[in-house]
Amino acid sequence: xxxxxxxxxxGLCAAHVTAWSPAEAGEQGHYVHGVEGIKAxxxxxxGLYWRWYNVMYQSTSLRNPSGDKVPVGLDLDVFAxxxxxxxxxxxxxxxxxxxxxxLVPLVNTDLDLNxxxxxxxxxxxxxxxxxxLLLAWHGANWDLSTALGLYLPTGSYSVTNPASPGxxxxxxxxxxxxxxxxxxxxxxxxxxxxxxxxHSEKEDTDVRLGDDFHFEWGVGHQVTDLVExxxxxxxxxxxxxxxxxNVTWNPNDHDRVFGIGPEVITAIPALKxxxxxxxxxxxxxxxxxxxxxxxxxxTKPL
Numbered sequence: 267x268x269x270x271x272x273x274x275x276x277g278l279c280a281a282h283v284t285a286w287s288p289a290e291a292g293e294q295g296h297y298v299h300g301v302e303g304i305k306a307x308x309x310x311x312x313g314l315y316w317r318w319y320n321v322m323y324q325s326t327s328l329r330n331p332s333g334d335k336v337p338v339g340l341d342l343d344v345f346a347x348x349x350x351x352x353x354x355x356x357x358x359x360x361x362x363x364x365x366x367x368x369l370v371p372l373v374n375t376d377l378d379l380n381x382x383x384x385x386x387x388x389x390x391x392x393x394x395x396x397x398x399l400l401l402a403w404h405g406a407n408w409d410l411s412t413a414l415g416l417y418l419p420t421g422s423y424s425v426t427n428p429a430s431p432g433x434x435x436x437x438x439x440x441x442x443x444x445x446x447x448x449x450x451x452x453x454x455x456x457x458x459x460x461x462x463x464x465h466s467e468k469e470d471t472d473v474r475l476g477d478d479f480h481f482e483w484g485v486g487h488q489v490t491d492l493v494e495x496x497x498x499x500x501x502x503x504x505x506x507x508x509x510x511x512n513v514t515w516n517p518n519d520h521d522r523v524f525g526i527g528p529e530v531i532t533a534i535p536a537l538k539x540x541x542x543x544x545x546x547x548x549x550x551x552x553x554x555x556x557x558x559x560x561x562x563x564x565t566k567p568l
Contacts, residue, residue: 294504294521295463295478296393296417296437298323298346300559303498303529303544304486306459307443308409309402312354312363314568319348325548325557331519333552339380342555346373346392354402362410365400373421375429388429392421395439407452411459413441425470435475436466443481455486455496473513476506476520484529492533498544499526504553521553539566 301319323344328336354365371392378385397415404410417439421432443459463478479502486496504520527546534541542563548556 294554295465295475296395296433297439297461297463297478297480299480299482299500299502299523300498300525300544300546301561301563302459302482302484303542304457304484304494304496304531305409305445305455306457306482306484306498307411308445308455308457309363309365309400309411310352310354310565310567312356312365315352315354316566316568317350317352318564319346319350320562321346321348322560323557324559325555327551327556329551329554329556331516331521331553333550338382339378340555341376341378341380342557343376344373346371348372352400354400359401362401362403365402367397367400369395371421371431373431375431377429386427386429388422388427388431390422390431392431393417393433394420397439397441407447407450409445411441411443413439415439415441419469423470434468434470438464440464453488455484457484457486459483467510471512472510474509476504476508476517479503479505486529486531492535494531496529497526498529499546500524519553521551523548523551523554523556525549525559537566539564541565 298321301321325342326340328338328340330336348369348371350367350369352365352367354363357364373392374389376387395415395417397413399414402409402411417437419432419434419436421430423430423432423434440462441459443457445455445457448454448456459482461480465475467474480500482498482500484496484498486494488494501524503522507517509517525546525548527544529542529544531540531542544561546559548558
């Protein structure tokens with residue numbers, strides 16, 4: 267009979283699940299891909315901003331390290347509501363706008379493995395993320411950004427509940443990306459945002475997850491002054507082995523996944539805010555679930 271690994275939870279939004287027998291699978295890192303898309307690498311001008319992510323992830327397909335479906339009857343639903351406060355200061359560093367941010371997630375996870383009669387659900391505060399260093403450069407037809415962040419194990423965690431909102435370890439996150447506008451009117455945009463995660467040892471057990479690399483991309487077109495449409499996607503790979511005395515799965519099994527889907531962004535001048543809606547279907551998953559994600563994000567200057 268298969269047993270459970272652990273729910274994977276991003277500090278800035280939703281989660282995916284890792285599960286098979288302890289001898290067969292590891293866990294994944296904090297960052298959840300798919301929450302950024304069109305102009306993902308473009309930070310706003312100096313000011314204070316509130317960004318509210320609402321992320322829904324659903325999966326009924328668990329994949330083994332070879333990418334084959336595991337017949338456990340997976341039924342996973344995750345909803346995360348994440349508040350992000352961004353402060354781009356009026357100060358410059360290395361010619362870039364300097365800023366910082368904090369992300370606070372609330373997560374509800376409902377996990378069933380119907381073929382083995384296992385059910386878990388949990389709602390609570392997830393792992394808070396802070397980025398004390400945001401740098402943004404802006405050219406005539408390009409934007410460039412980089413950041414340094416840290417996920418804190420603030421969410422509750424239990425080794426017996428794979429729906430726990432916390433991850434039980436710290437993660438250092440390095441970010442680098444750019445947006446290019448190929449036409450003078452900036453009606454078109456192409457963006458690529460990369461992330462690299464380095465994880466600490468888990469606090470309650472001798473496990474240290476391997477490093478993860480992510481990138482998110484978007485191609486957008488401004489069709490009116492208020493509406494932008496396009497296509498967005500993401501990719502994730504585990505690059506190094508899991509380590510530790512309590513790693514009972516094969517540490518050489520590295521997870522990966524890809525996703526793609528449409529995105530629409532609209533400005534709402536009466537409310538002085540913008541709203542984006544983005545969906546993605548996953549494919550090519552290994553050592554993890556494969557499903558779909560829907561992200562609705564509101565951004566408002568304060």
